[in-house]
Amino acid sequence: MAAIDASGVDPEAFVRTRGGHQEIDLLVSGVHCAGCISRVESAMRDYPGVSNARLNLSTGRLSLAWNGPSGQARAMVKRLSEIGYPATPFEPETGADAASQEERRLLIAMAVAAFATANVMLFSVSVWAGTDMSAQTRDLFHWLSALIALPAVAFSGRPFFSSAWVALRNRQVNMDVPISLAVTLACGLSLYETIKGGEEAYFDAAVMLLFFLLIGRWLNSRLRAKAGAAARQLAAMQASTANRIGADGQLKAIPARDVRPGDILLVAAGEKIPVDAEVIEGTSQLDAALVTGETRPADASPGTQIFSGMVNLGAALKLRATARRDDSLLAEISRLVEAGEQNRSRYVKLADHAARLYVPIVHALAALTLVGWLVVGAEPRTAIINAIALLIITCPCALALAVPAVQVVACGRLYRSGVLVKSGDALERLAEADAAAFDKTGTLTLGRPQLTNRAAISDADFELAARLARTSRHPLSRAIADLAGMGEVADHVAETPGGGLEAIIAGERVRLGSASWIGAEAAGETVSEVWLQAGDRAPVRFAFADRLRSDAADTVRAVEALGLPARILSGDHTEAVAGMARELGMESWQAGLKPAEKIAALEAARGDHRHVLMVGDGLNDAPALASAHVSMSLASAADISKAAADFVIQRDRLSAIPEAIIIARKARRRVLENFGLAVVYNMIAVPLAVFGFVTPLVAAIAMSASSLLVTLNALRLAR
Known part of the structure; x- marks a missing residue:
């Protein structure tokens, strides 16, 4: 079988060919610090043909690029496992959050250590206080402590033992090496003293030590686990669908990752643009905050270059894709x-x-x-x-x-x-x-437009504008509707993309839209405004600003x-x-x-x-x-x-x-x-x-x- 990673998945299936070289993203487990990053990246860069290796501590994502056959991905995954960092292909849509799993393991280990510490200390306090305690009772308490402490140490100490073992196997040391050594020697010496009937055992020191250390490790993991959320959420945003028009004219929904440059796409009103593209048919307005941060919608017409993540606010657009999803904005x-x-x-x-x-x-x-x-x-x-x-x-x-x-x-x-x-x-x-x-x-x-000249607008004109605005999702319409509150809505409102709204109210044609559509003189391209025209009356200007x-x-x-x-x-x-x-x-x-x-x-x-x-x-x-x-x-x-x-x-x-x-x-x-x-x-x-002057027990207390x-x-x- 080709599959060699921990999940039984063949990493070669996830290799991408780009620019004459191979690329793959792997999810690496066991990465805790900058030292882990250095070890992983060094091991991969030393691998024949590898031109780039970059590991992200927050997400555990390792990006590799190499010159050679795609099957080399299997050997690199195997090498990562050998140095103590198991890896699987990185799948943003379905991949498990390794950080949250680690946090859960540490929390369980901490709970076990806390239970063991509390119970072993009961026996230890009895031994310390029992000045006239018989040797048989003392030995019994030591054995009971051993029965509680040894399994707890074996379970709760795994985060430290495994890390120390990986470091030693690679001829290195880290902070987990002396920790593991102290816990192991304390348990070993305590077991020896218990077997021979000695007066002192230090099981309490071992479990107490692990409990305090696990508190620190869990707190650090809990805070660090949130650091990679941004990249994960962006990856989830890319896992969307696109409506592609085939050569036969049929419309078919496909995953956005399957879109290729030259594909013809249809984006309905309210939908996100799945990939970078050029408008070939239709006129609308787009929420372009992703690119510019502006609240003012951007116009889109044939020939306009638009980008993934924008939202179509108006009529449907027919697009020609100019990039794959992985190459999009x-x-x-x-x-x-x-x-x-x-x-x-x-x-x-x-x-x-x-x-x-x-x-x-x-x-x-x-x-x-x-x-x-x-x-x-x-x-x-x-x-x-x-x-x-x-x-x-x-x-x-x-x-x-x-x-x-x-x-x-x-x-x-x-x-x-x-x-x-x-x-x-x-x-x-x-x-x-x-x-x-x-x-x-x-x-x-x-961050949202607000009407700035309400005092200059009559109540009647404002209510007419509100009846039209309540039917639209355009940001300036929403500003009017939000200020007006709940109320009547005009019937049979027609919306012209790039123009505005129109309806017949009380037998009179009422229009709310751009200056060019109304026929008014605009204040300038950088000013947010709409105009209201009722019948043959002079247009009324609605000015907006982000306060x-x-x-x-x-x-x-x-x-x-x-x-x-x-x-x-x-x-x-x-x-x-x-x-x-x-x-x-x-x-x-x-x-x-x-x-x-x-x-x-x-x-x-x-x-x-x-x-x-x-x-x-x-x-x-x-x-x-x-x-x-x-x-x-x-x-x-x-x-x-x-x-x-x-x-x-x-x-x-x-x-x-x-x-x-x-x-x-x-x-x-x-x-x-x-x-x-x-x-x-x-x-x-x-x-x-x-x-x-200090015994292990006194050392644990200190x-x-x-x-x-x-x-x-x-x-x-x-x-």
Whole structure:
């Protein structure tokens, strides 16, 4: 059989041929950190013929390109399995969310460790307190502890044991190696002492150690699991259908992935454009927010180039496809978002810096302790106990909890302020931000057109316009209908694509539409307006504008007061952006930007050593939100933008932005304080363990106390 991956699927069936080389996307399991990315990418790049290997930590998606036969995909999947990272073909439509599965496994492991810790401690407390306890009763309690602890350790310790085994098999070490060593030696020594009837056993230390470490690992996994949501949602958006007109003139619904350049497609009113295409028949208007971020609809007529993801607002259009789904604008945005997530996944967190020093130092100290006691003539048992005590007392519980504990408290405080935190390292990156960039439409503004000259329109004319507007989905019609509220609807309304609405009301022809259709003089291309004409009376102008949010100006000033100079990055036209910037007192702004151009602006700022906070809401902002050093989106934003952002402001209140910055900076100080506490703790604990003043049990208690200390320090942030 050709199938060799864990799911029994032949990866060769998912290979794409493009530009003379082969490509495949794989879903890789077991990826936890930047070190995993380096190992996977290095192993693949060393493979003969591979020209590109890029792994996304958030989604677990590995993109490979090579020169050679497509069957080579099987060998590469096998190689990944050999180095401890099983892989299956990446299928966005049906693929399981590996991150959520990992989170569930960690939660179950943590629950088992908690159960074991609680029950083993009951026996341990009885042994400690029972000064006149008989040896037989003590041995019974030790055996009962072993019956509970050993299966629990074997089950709950798997995340650490498997990771340590993979590292050792590849002649490397990670933080899970000393953890696994400490737990294994503690259980082994405790079992030995129980068998020979010794006075002390340390099963409680082993299960308690696992429980505290699993808390930190689960908290980190829970936050990191949300980071890849943007790319997954964009992939789901691409899994749509298209209506293709065949050579025989028959209309057939097909998956969008089967569309090829040159295919003739029919897109009805209200449907999304499935691929990039050119209009060959029909006239309509499109919601082009994906491309420009503008609320004003774009006109579409024969010869107009349109893009995937746009929505047809008017009459049906006949299109000629100009690209495959994987080469469309939506696919490009998906790649931009994933590339941005990949850049952020390489961000080196404070805990990673500490971990690089922890592993070699702890191993060296434990080995020196063991050898030192043997050299001075101690029994092997004494030397082993002291080495185990050192491994346990220096075990990175405080280090593992230093960041997650602060994150949880800070996230809770932000939640009470209406801000959701979606990325594990987002607070660190927000604390580092030293510049801010805002989208205009929907972020600084309300994101929907509003009637600005209602006072100049008579009630009778307004009601006539509302009766027509209630029948249309056009954004300007919706603005009139929403302002008018529920009411009468005109009968037999005819809608002319690109023109407007027409009906007979009380024996009189009433029209609501564009200036050219009505025959009025337009105010200009950059102004949003419709005109009402009833019978032979003079046309009445309805002017619209996207109004500034009430707290936008105060927010910009507060952000700049915190040391973050603010600018506008918008896809809207120059006049609108320039006017908004003047109103807000902002000197720096850019208009007419496509998604890739927004990323280029952020990259330029990064080149100037700026850490930019990006705030946006539209589909076209998603790549920039993913690429920025840190990002925020509003609750009313497009789903993709909320998924790509690190923070979501629940109440659409921009004033929450400076508040979040302040909390993030306080959280960073608490993290640094926790690392300081962990260092001081180890400076005291390590000499005591090295010189034999600490048993494994005391080491476990001290380790738990250090974890409690950093947790209490983190709780100060809640005030």
